[in-house]
Amino acid sequence: MCTITKDMKHFKSNELEYFNTSTEKWYDLGDGTTKIRVKPRETQLDLQIEVARKTSINIVTCGDCGSTLLHRQADETITCPDCGFSSEPCDFPDLNY
Numbered sequence: 001m002c003t004i005t006k007d008m009k010h011f012k013s014n015e016l017e018y019f020n021t022s023t024e025k026w027y028d029l030g031d032g033t034t035k036i037r038v039k040p041r042e043t044q045l046d047l048q049i050e051v052a053r054k055t056s057i058n059i060v061t062c063g064d065c066g067s068t069l070l071h072r073q074a075d076e077t078i079t080c081p082d083c084g085f086s087s088e089p090c091d092f093p094d095l096n097y
């Protein structure tokens with residue numbers, strides 16, 4: 001069992017990670033650890049990158065009306081479902097970057 005310090009008590013165990021001094025890396029479970037910290041929160045960009053990697057679908061914004069839309073990375077032309085603007089992927093910037 002790991003000892004969780006007072007100020008860490010309001011976090012769930014899966015929100016914390018532990019520093020292993022022999023490998024000098026942070027792990028979900030502690031063993032031979034000296035440090036404990038709250039896991040860095042995932043950013044919107046982290047999640048967007050995970051979606052893109054797993055699905056090959058990008059989350060972008062329309063270069064004309066600004067709506068958020070999804071498209072497959074293989075698409076050579078994207079058409080905005082809201083305003084009908086149709087162009088190359090470079091005219092649809094990523095939602096987060």
Ligand SMILES: [Zn+2]
Binds near residue numbers: 062064065067080083
């Ligand atoms: Zn649009």
